[in-house]
Amino acid sequence: MSTTTTLPLYRQLAAHYRGAIEAGSLQPGARLPSLRSLMQLHDVSLSTALQLCRTLESDGWAEARERSGYFVRRPQRLGMAPMDEPDADVQPDPAQYVGIHSRVSDFVARRRAADVKLNLSIARAAPQFYPADALRAAMTRALRLHPELVAGVPPLRGDPQFRTVLAKRAVAAGMVLSPDEVLVTNGCIEALNLALRAVAQPGDTIAVESPTFYGLLQVLESLGLRALEIPTSPQTGLSIEALELAARTYGDIKAVVVVPHLQNPLGSVMPDAHKQRLVQLCDAQGIALIEDDTYTELLDAEQPPRAIKSWDATGNVIHCASMHKILAPGLRLGWISAGRWQARVEMLKYTQSRNNEVLSQRGAGEFMATGAYDRHLRRLRTALRSQRERTAEAIAKYFPEGTRLNLPPGGLQLWVELPAGCASAQVFDAALQQGILVAPGFLFSNSARSDHFLRLNCGWPYDAEIDGALRTLGGIAGQVARAA
Amino acid sequence: MSTTTTLPLYRQLAAHYRGAIEAGSLQPGARLPSLRSLMQLHDVSLSTALQLCRTLESDGWAEARERSGYFVRRPQRLGMAPMDEPDADVQPDPAQYVGIHSRVSDFVARRRAADVKLNLSIARAAPQFYPADALRAAMTRALRLHPELVAGVPPLRGDPQFRTVLAKRAVAAGMVLSPDEVLVTNGCIEALNLALRAVAQPGDTIAVESPTFYGLLQVLESLGLRALEIPTSPQTGLSIEALELAARTYGDIKAVVVVPHLQNPLGSVMPDAHKQRLVQLCDAQGIALIEDDTYTELLDAEQPPRAIKSWDATGNVIHCASMHKILAPGLRLGWISAGRWQARVEMLKYTQSRNNEVLSQRGAGEFMATGAYDRHLRRLRTALRSQRERTAEAIAKYFPEGTRLNLPPGGLQLWVELPAGCASAQVFDAALQQGILVAPGFLFSNSARSDHFLRLNCGWPYDAEIDGALRTLGGIAGQVARAA
Ligand SMILES: Cc1ncc(COP(=O)(O)O)c(C=O)c1O
Ligand SMILES: Cc1ncc(COP(=O)(O)O)c(C=O)c1O
Numbered sequence: 001m002s003t004t005t006t007l008p009l010y011r012q013l014a015a016h017y018r019g020a021i022e023a024g025s026l027q028p029g030a031r032l033p034s035l036r037s038l039m040q041l042h043d044v045s046l047s048t049a050l051q052l053c054r055t056l057e058s059d060g061w062a063e064a065r066e067r068s069g070y071f072v073r074r075p076q077r078l079g080m081a082p083m084d085e086p087d088a089d090v091q092p093d094p095a096q097y098v099g100i101h102s103r104v105s106d107f108v109a110r111r112r113a114a115d116v117k118l119n120l121s122i123a124r125a126a127p128q129f130y131p132a133d134a135l136r137a138a139m140t141r142a143l144r145l146h147p148e149l150v151a152g153v154p155p156l157r158g159d160p161q162f163r164t165v166l167a168k169r170a171v172a173a174g175m176v177l178s179p180d181e182v183l184v185t186n187g188c189i190e191a192l193n194l195a196l197r198a199v200a201q202p203g204d205t206i207a208v209e210s211p212t213f214y215g216l217l218q219v220l221e222s223l224g225l226r227a228l229e230i231p232t233s234p235q236t237g238l239s240i241e242a243l244e245l246a247a248r249t250y251g252d253i254k255a256v257v258v259v260p261h262l263q264n265p266l267g268s269v270m271p272d273a274h275k276q277r278l279v280q281l282c283d284a285q286g287i288a289l290i291e292d293d294t295y296t297e298l299l300d301a302e303q304p305p306r307a308i309k310s311w312d313a314t315g316n317v318i319h320c321a322s323m324h325k326i327l328a329p330g331l332r333l334g335w336i337s338a339g340r341w342q343a344r345v346e347m348l349k350y351t352q353s354r355n356n357e358v359l360s361q362r363g364a365g366e367f368m369a370t371g372a373y374d375r376h377l378r379r380l381r382t383a384l385r386s387q388r389e390r391t392a393e394a395i396a397k398y399f400p401e402g403t404r405l406n407l408p409p410g411g412l413q414l415w416v417e418l419p420a421g422c423a424s425a426q427v428f429d430a431a432l433q434q435g436i437l438v439a440p441g442f443l444f445s446n447s448a449r450s451d452h453f454l455r456l457n458c459g460w461p462y463d464a465e466i467d468g469a470l471r472t473l474g475g476i477a478g479q480v481a482r483a484a
Numbered sequence: 485m486s487t488t489t490t491l492p493l494y495r496q497l498a499a500h501y502r503g504a505i506e507a508g509s510l511q512p513g514a515r516l517p518s519l520r521s522l523m524q525l526h527d528v529s530l531s532t533a534l535q536l537c538r539t540l541e542s543d544g545w546a547e548a549r550e551r552s553g554y555f556v557r558r559p560q561r562l563g564m565a566p567m568d569e570p571d572a573d574v575q576p577d578p579a580q581y582v583g584i585h586s587r588v589s590d591f592v593a594r595r596r597a598a599d600v601k602l603n604l605s606i607a608r609a610a611p612q613f614y615p616a617d618a619l620r621a622a623m624t625r626a627l628r629l630h631p632e633l634v635a636g637v638p639p640l641r642g643d644p645q646f647r648t649v650l651a652k653r654a655v656a657a658g659m660v661l662s663p664d665e666v667l668v669t670n671g672c673i674e675a676l677n678l679a680l681r682a683v684a685q686p687g688d689t690i691a692v693e694s695p696t697f698y699g700l701l702q703v704l705e706s707l708g709l710r711a712l713e714i715p716t717s718p719q720t721g722l723s724i725e726a727l728e729l730a731a732r733t734y735g736d737i738k739a740v741v742v743v744p745h746l747q748n749p750l751g752s753v754m755p756d757a758h759k760q761r762l763v764q765l766c767d768a769q770g771i772a773l774i775e776d777d778t779y780t781e782l783l784d785a786e787q788p789p790r791a792i793k794s795w796d797a798t799g800n801v802i803h804c805a806s807m808h809k810i811l812a813p814g815l816r817l818g819w820i821s822a823g824r825w826q827a828r829v830e831m832l833k834y835t836q837s838r839n840n841e842v843l844s845q846r847g848a849g850e851f852m853a854t855g856a857y858d859r860h861l862r863r864l865r866t867a868l869r870s871q872r873e874r875t876a877e878a879i880a881k882y883f884p885e886g887t888r889l890n891l892p893p894g895g896l897q898l899w900v901e902l903p904a905g906c907a908s909a910q911v912f913d914a915a916l917q918q919g920i921l922v923a924p925g926f927l928f929s930n931s932a933r934s935d936h937f938l939r940l941n942c943g944w945p946y947d948a949e950i951d952g953a954l955r956t957l958g959g960i961a962g963q964v965a966r967a968a
Contacts, residue, residue, distance in 0.1 A: 105827075105831065122637075124637070127631075127632060127635035127636050128635075130634070130635040132631045132632075132634040132635035133631070135634045136627045136628075136631065136633075136634055139627055139634075139843075140624055140627050140628070143620045143623055143624050143627075144620070144624070147611075147616040147617070147620065148611060148616075148814065149620075149814050150614070150616040150619045150620055150623075150812050150814040150815065151611035151612070151614040151616035151812060151813060151814055152611050152813060152814050153606075153608065153813045153814065154814060154816065186670060186837040186838065186840075187837065187838050189835070189836070189837060189838050190836065190837045190838075193835075193836055193837075197706070201686075201708070202685075202686045202708065215835070218831075218834075218835045219835055219836075222681070222831075222832055222835045222836075224685070224686065328634050328635060329635060329636060329637045330632065330633050330634040330635055330636050330637065330638060330841065330842065330843075331634065331841055332638065332837070332838060332839070332840065332841050343589075347588075347589065347702075347706075348706055350702075351673070351677075351699070351702045351703055351706045352673070352674065352677055352703075352706075352836070353669075353670040353671060353673060353674045353677075353816070353837060354670065354671050354673050354674075354816060355816075356670075356816065357814065357815055357816050357841070357844055358814065359623075359814075359843065359844070360841055360843070
């Protein structure tokens with residue numbers, strides 16, 4: 001092994017092991033040497049041996065198994081084509097102003113009527129992946145020590161301790177916020193409502209990614225706002241060119257809502273250069289930039305990515321985030337930092353739901369202030385990566401030819417493109433009859449563009465039941481595709 | 485003492501004691517005989533002696549003091565004139581469509597900048613009046629037994645146990661609701677937002693009581709709705725004639741919001757006949773009727789009054805309520821039952837903030853299912869009555885001539901009419917300089933009608949500090965009145 005390179009030692013060692021795996025001398029499933037063996041074998045410190053294993057893990061060449069060490073795996077090479085990049089020139093379709101409500105209501109009604117055995121329509125991990133015990137312990141402690149949590153009035157803006165922890169963690173994403181610039185909300189969805197109500201009036205046009213999560217389309221419709229869908233790359237997210245074009249064509253875009261990291265449903269991640277251009281474009285055009293940070297902590301990355309707001313010099317970026325899917329689905333904790341609209345957003349929050357209850361904030365804040373939070377996130381990411389990959393393998397195996405898929409670098413779900421003409425509504429119906437609930441593509445756009453897509457949750461531990469359900473789904477998709 | 489009457493024994497005894505108090509043979513402050521002495525004196529059972537004391541207490545002739553028995557008091561006879569009844573013919577003033585936001589923002593900003601020693605601007609009891617320990621115990625138990633409260637997703641509509649308790653209690657107010665017709669919200673304020681969003685579009689006109697609490701005026705303005713203020717009696721609440729007249733004059737009233745019991749700020753209580761006429765009028769005119777039940781449990785009454793919704797035969801009444809001020813100010817628990825708009829309100833709730841966290845619902849639901857809840861309410865009402873009366877006495881003593889006041893039959897506050905021309909804004913400013921925060925009348929109407937009123941909280945235990953503050957306030961009001 002050459003030592004002339006300037007790479008750190010653990011990186012050199014990682015390259016060595018990757019070579020061994022690629023050459024087949026280390027087979028997938030084989031156990032890697034223990035930390036102690038690695039230290040002896042390569043004459044390195046414990047910390048270097050640890051960094052080596054973590055690097056192999058985060059690059060996808062090894063996986064940790066609880067209490068038994070690291071095991072070789074091969075990063076996914078799917079037997080499926082990736083999705084096409086969108087055409088930035090697409091003229092917005094007036095039909096897309098049509099509402100999403102009735103479709104979602106229909107979806108909800110059918111879901112309620114059905115006997116759902118496996119829910120793949122959500123975007124959430126299974127309960128056992130969340131640190132319920134530690135959070136319960138922290139909340140129990142807070143209840144014991146602080147009677148005022150029940151009898152006193154919740155403080156303005158949210159619990160100061162929690163806001164301080166959030167402001168501190170925001171530094172890693174490049175945001176410099178004082179705790180008073182953090183306003184706690186009932187989940188990210190309330191943050192988005194407040195952001196939109198602060199910057200726009202009913203009748204105004206809001207640019208959104210296409211496809212986007214139907215929750216956002218519902219919010220827009222319920223507020224009387226018009227969604228202008230902007231083509232979005234499955235790799236790099238919102239097309240800045242397309243937004244530029246739309247801004248030139250429609251002079252009146254009031255705001256744009258983007259999910260820069262692990263976009264829902266695409267899983268795309270915006271490169272930093274795109275984020276910067278977006279900030280500039282929005283500044284120049286007077287478009288408020290609303291950043292939805294819901295999934296960032298689920299990104300498989302050594303460093304947390306920079307928030308769009310980290311480039312905000314004018315207060316034009318509104319940052320919205322949530323703990324709901326990364327820390328505890330039972331808690332409805334989100335937050336917003338609204339730049340130049342902060343005072344207006346605070347007033348709207350007070351008017352809409354008053355201050356949040358403190359207890360869950362206190363519990364979450366205590367937990368997030370410790371190393372346990374990052375350990376939890378690391379475990380969650382590792383579990384999700386393996387579940388995404390196994391789901392993708394099953395799709396490659398069971399779904400009809402012509403199915404396409406991008407494997408996103410993190411997150412809770414896969415966005416699956418069925419063969420052209422294979423209507424997601426039909427797949428949804430047939431699957432529901434088998435007790436399998438999927439999120440049909442038509443929910444993710446007001447246009448017909450996503451009608452032949454499905455979004456599948458990867459939050460459940462991969463097992464025979466999931467595998468069987470994916471085989472069933474693949475069979476259904478094949479039938480629908482052949483009949484199309 | 486005659487025994488020929490058909491009144492129950494305890495009632496006869498109560499009349500006897502009332503006579504003695506009115507005759508002056510029992511002086512205010514004197515200790516009533518102990519339960520044991522009453523039993524011997526009148527040869528009655530313990531339960532009759534207890535009923536006697538409770539009756540004297542609820543009629544206002546005695547007050548219980550923790551661990552030392554019952555003491556004589558005299559129901560209030562104030563040396564002040566009551567307020568005038570409003571003129572139902574008042575033509576709505578277009579100026580009242582002007583916003584409340586800037587005034588409230590100004591109020592909030594000044595409050596934050598000041599060093600507040602005593603806050604009389606709130607509408608809430610002191611923390612010690614709420615059953616924090618029992619609620620904390622119930623919540624701690626729930627946390628121990630139910631990990632899914634943290635890691636699972638909160639159920640649709642709210643915790644089923646809590647909704648069941650709410651539906652059960654609603655029966656006493658004449659409402660027949662299934663638990664599935666109860667939707668849990670973040671306080672009554674969210675319920676009001678949802679109700680208004682369900683029935684009206686921006687630009688629509690909503691009839692409200694005048695004066696009304698500024699929270700409602702803020703909600704209307706933030707939703708782009710126009711408040712049409714309807715004259716309201718300090719005794720009997722919303723003037724049905726005035727609403728009828730307004731409906732004839734302005735054909736386009738979309739909804740009316742009323743607080744039938746202990747209206748904020750007036751403290752008025754609508755007679756049942758008015759409630760019935762209101763239901764009929766709204767049905768006939770196609771006006772949605774939104775009932776805000778926030779304070780009902782604080783009414784001094786042997787029987788809970790009937791909710792407006794109890795007369796609703798068409799689904800036209802939306803019932804909104806809250807636990808925030810009667811059970812626990814630290815919990816943000818409210819609920820809504822929206823009649824024919826139920827599905828739409830559920831959808832808007834999901835879109836605005838998703839389902840509520842479960843823990844506080846579980847704690848509140850457990851507590852409310854026991855007799856402890858009614859005991860708590862009884863204690864709270866008793867304390868508030870004495871505090872209201874002492875505050876009223878102090879106002880009679882310290883405030884300038886021409887001050888007027890109605891003593892409401894329950895609730896957290898007094899609405900004080902200063903002599904004509906005595907601007908509440910000036911009183912507010914001067915009081916704040918002394919560290920006393922009051923709610924100035926101008927916040928309670930978009931018109932100038934309430935400019936010479938103050939709303940004073942009676943939730944603090946009456947003591948020398950409160951008494952001193954009321955004397956200071958009276959002095960300030962006198963100065964402002966003389967300068968006017
Ligand atoms: C991108 C995105 N933003 C916001 C939300 C809502 O977040 P919360 O549950 O925190 O309200 C979701 C959930 O579906 C989401 O996917
Ligand atoms: C009449 C009335 N309704 C509703 C509210 C708000 O209630 P909650 O705190 O439950 O949101 C208030 C509080 O000020 C009020 O006075």
